[in-house]
Amino acid sequence: MPLPGSVLIIVENLPLPFDRRVWMEATTLRAAGWEVSIICPTGKGFETHHEVLEGVHIYRHDLPAEGQGLSGYVREYASAVRSQFRLARRIWRKRTFDVVHICNPPDLLFLVAAWYKVFHGARVIFDQHDIMPELYEAKFRRRDWGYAVTRVAERLTFATADVVISTNESYRNIALTRGRKRPAEVFVVRSAPDLQRFCPTQPETGFRRGRPHLVGYVGVMGPQEGLDHLLRAVDRIVRVNGREDISFMLIGDGPSRASLRKMTHALGLDDYVEFAGRVPDEELIRRLCSSDLCVNPDPKNPFNDASSMNKILEYMSLGKPIVQFDLKEGRRSAADASVYAVPNDDADLAQKIMSCVDDPDACAAMGRAGARRMSEELGWRQQAPRLLQAYDALPDKPGRMRS
Secondary structure (H helix, E strand, O other): OOOOOEEEEEEOOOOOOOOHHHHHHHHHHHHOOOEEEEEEEOEOOEOOOEEEEOOEEEEEEOOOOOOOHHHHHHHHHHHHHHHHHHHHHHHHHHOOOOEEEEEOOOOOOHHHHHHHHHHHOOEEEEEEOOOHHHHHHHHHOOOOHHHHHHHHHHHHHHHHOOEEEEOOHHHHHHHHHOOOOOHHHEEEOOOOOOOOOOOOOOOOHHHHOOOOEEEEEEOOOOOOOOHHHHHHHHHHHHHHOOOOOEEEEEEOOOOOHHHHHHHHHHOOOOOOEEEEEOOOHHHHHHHHHOOOEEEEOOOOOHHHHHOOOHHHHHHHHOOOOEEEEOOHHHHHHHHHHEEEEOOOOHHHHHHHHHHHHOOHHHHHHHHHHHHHHHHHHHOHHHHHHHHHHHHHOOOOOOOOOOO
């Protein structure tokens, strides 16, 4: 069993410590005796290029504006890879690292990991946050040369990794089949909040915008998140069903935010839908705790059906009842904490939201079921030992890359 050493964590899509999953992993490793360095992008509120938080060294690099379309993603990823190599070299000169822990998306981080594995003997952990071929298909709605590239990159990432950490059983199965990993090399570590930090507060009426009911959402605003389904459901609630007693609060940011705001305006829903933007954790918790229920409008597709969404576990941690489309991993996560609409059916999503708003007793029961499930099964207290087990499974000496 390897003794704690030094680990370099690389994440590209979010800054640290804003990326809650990676930050909990980093602080858990630090508490277990590992020396931890992180490479990540800058972001709003996280502009400092180097700082030390809770004993973790964070190195941030600038990125071009978030890509839209293939050319935008190519520019973003090329810039990120250059910065990752530059910062990894800088960190290596100060403190050599024994492990490179890469967190997708995208599946290009194996380039840095493979370099340090082949030429410096580092071991590699692949932290499988997303399944990139399915994510590509969900974003661009096609299987073309770009999809083929993601399959190759995924294969090389798995081949580079000595150990894989998956967020759920569906992802673990992909690691075992497409990734050709052995069962002893793949560990499920869910993206669960730390319940000591992510805990309920008293609701505040100010977020309701003068209405008796509030529905909350938090998450990335991209083409695959289904917020267009939610806006059409809101339109049915207000226009078809004549419900003017429900406000909707959308927390988060992403490449689709501007188009979603235009859609909201075109539907005449500006007074009902608030775009709160990306907010600090303390405000996020206050806002969600002020909601009667929370919603996840991710549509059914191969990516969403196999993915565990952070927002679901965050809602459950705060004791919030959930309305979502009936997806495999969404149901596995939420169980009795949610009601499930017919996949991709805006009318049924609207009906489920109204039914929950009108049945506070059922909502309270769902909220209690979710909080209990998080406390007993899915919280970070149960996940942290699995992370350390994955590190314990690393070979004493780097293995050869599997073909």
